Amino acid sequence: MGKTNEDCKVMGLNCFICDANKRFERDGYLVCNDCGHEELIDWTKQSFIINDPLNKKDILKLTSLDNFKLSIIKKFCYRDIGNFIDIGSSSGKLVFHARKYLHKVSGLEVTDECINFSKNTLGLSIIKDICEHNENIHGGFAFHSLEHFPRKELVDTLSELSSKMIQGGMLVVSVPNADSFQYKIFGKNFSYYDHPNHTHQFSYQSLNQLMTSNRFNQIKLLKSFQYNGFSLTQSLLNLFNEEHNYVYYRLKRKNKNKNLFADFINIVLLPICALIGYTFAIFEGLFPKRQSVLTIIYAKQ
Secondary structure (H helix, E strand, O other), rough: OOOOOOHHHHHOOOOOOHHHHHOEEOOOOEEEEOOEEEEOOHHHHHOOOOOOOOOOOHHHHHHHHHHHHHHHHHHHHOOEEEEEEOOOOOOOOHHHHHHEEEEEEEEHHHHHHHHHHHHOOOOOHHHHHHHHHOOOOEEEEEEEEEHOOOHHHHHHHHHHHHHEEEEEEEEEEEEOOOOOOHHHHHHHHOOOOOOOOEEEEOOHHHHHHHHHHEEEEEEEOOOHHHHHHHHHHHHHHHHHOOOOOOOHHHHHHOOOOOOOOHHHHHHHHHHHHHHHHHHHHHHHOOHHHHHHHHEEEEEEE
């Protein structure tokens, strides 16, 4: 006797986004045949990561990606009243700078080191569970954070956010795209392939279905030139490195595992890869649903 749909749900075979019961395994993820969503198979391997250096000197330095995020916040979230929230605020860097444009903004973060730094060094308002937010929310942003949430926490957080956000409130969501040209070409060398730290790999369809089910409707799909150029540059460099995203970890996360030979190779290759990467990013912007990162503006209904 074959398995019923209910049996599949109990065994975790059904896609929690579209409820399809046809998924296949690829590179440590279960991939949905219908909506294209990818979900980590072995949840015990996931670990929390601190993506930003926890020191004020780095907080004050704005990169092109930081400015890209702030330009989106300024354009779509700017209000002189109301409460805003950064979902997955990490070091608090974005909250710190977004205060220039938002009446009141707080962060949602789970790692104790980031929470302590954000509160004690930067003087920010940080909560660990969105249920702790006791006021209406007028807007928010989630830059490269939703892909790190375990399934239950993701579903619960979006549901609670939806119940607290006012009608018409804007939510900016930015996640790596599992249906991007770059992921199809580079596979595990794709810069945003981060197994097992990413518990989810969203497609354009799966992200929109998840958001729609929580009463968030798409307003605009943005071109993520900065993300696309960075991603292709790092993906190309990954072809020449044994360690995934070696340059990123050395520069961004201050990786102490120095390899002088690898440093030399990457210094030589970086300008070439960057030229190719940012040139291709222009082309990639012509197909926004297939770019390396999906950055979408949603409005609460």
